[in-house]
Amino acid sequence: MIKETINKLHSELPATVKLVAVSKFHPFESIEEAYSAGQRIFAESRPQELAAKVKTLQVRRDEMGDPDYMSDVEWHFIGHLQTNKLKMVLPYVSLIESVDSMRLLEAINAWGAANNKVSDILLECFISSDDTKQGFSVEEIMGIVTSESKYDNIRIRGVMGMASYTDDEDVVRGDFKKLADVFAQLKEKIGEFPNLDESCTEVSMGMSGDYPIAIEEGSTMVRIGSMIFGERYV
Numbered sequence: 733m734i735k736e737t738i739n740k741l742h743s744e745l746p747a748t749v750k751l752v753a754v755s756k757f758h759p760f761e762s763i764e765e766a767y768s769a770g771q772r773i774f775a776e777s778r779p780q781e782l783a784a785k786v787k788t789l790q791v792r793r794d795e796m797g798d799p800d801y802m803s804d805v806e807w808h809f810i811g812h813l814q815t816n817k818l819k820m821v822l823p824y825v826s827l828i829e830s831v832d833s834m835r836l837l838e839a840i841n842a843w844g845a846a847n848n849k850v851s852d853i854l855l856e857c858f859i860s861s862d863d864t865k866q867g868f869s870v871e872e873i874m875g876i877v878t879s880e881s882k883y884d885n886i887r888i889r890g891v892m893g894m895a896s897y898t899d900d901e902d903v904v905r906g907d908f909k910k911l912a913d914v915f916a917q918l919k920e921k922i923g924e925f926p927n928l929d930e931s932c933t934e935v936s937m938g939m940s941g942d943y944p945i946a947i948e949e950g951s952t953m954v955r956i957g958s959m960i961f962g963e964r965y966v
């Protein structure tokens with residue numbers, strides 16, 4: 733089933749949309765199955781789980797005597813990241829999609845300065861009408877990208893958001909339009925501010941239940957979990 737879904741998504745998604753397979757709460761074997769069907773980007777939402785899967789991959793490589801096994805796999809982080817857990821995540825991921833506070837942004841930048849790494853990040857924008865209030869407001873995002881002081885160890889690659897938890901398609905579409913609009917505002921300012929350059933190309937939106945709408949509204953990256961791997965019973 734995993735293989736079939738990956739194949740179906742790869743053939744259906746527009747070439748401009750990257751598929752991020754959300755493997756949280758699913759075993760490493762499921763990741764291997766998706767990988768063997770051609771999937772390369774996986775996302776995790778908990779630091780411990782990400783670290784455990786990276787370790788499992790290393791054990792597999794050792795057992796197989798093949799240091800190149802799955803060497804082109806990419807990990808994204810999509811969950812809430814506490815600043816004391818950075819070292820479990822930052823060395824291994826190609827993108828942190830869920831930067832949701834100034835404190836985290838500054839901690840990632842400081843960690844990068846100390847460890848000689850530039851981290852690619854997305855700014856998480858609060859677009860839904862749910863009361864979780866996770867992420868920056870549109871105003872806060874504009875404040876960050878138009879700041880004149882450069883974050884030397886961070887590259888702002890775009891924005892991420894989650895639509896309201898509802899079956900009402902109009903509400904979901906309205907949320908995605910908000911994020912697409914924030915992204916359009918960023919694009920207009922490219923080159924004018926030190927933290928905003930041509931590498932700002934991504935608007936990550938759309939999950940199993942709403943990704944077709946997200947794509948219609950301009951998503952470049954969909955994060956799909958349960959549709960690929962099945963329901964999570966945790």
Ligand SMILES: *Cc1c(COP(=O)(O)O)cnc(C)c1O
Pocket residue numbers: 754756777810811894939940941955956957958959
């Ligand atoms: C779990 C999760 C997803 C995937 O959700 P599904 O509905 O299983 O596709 C996408 N984005 C974030 C931020 C998540 O935490």
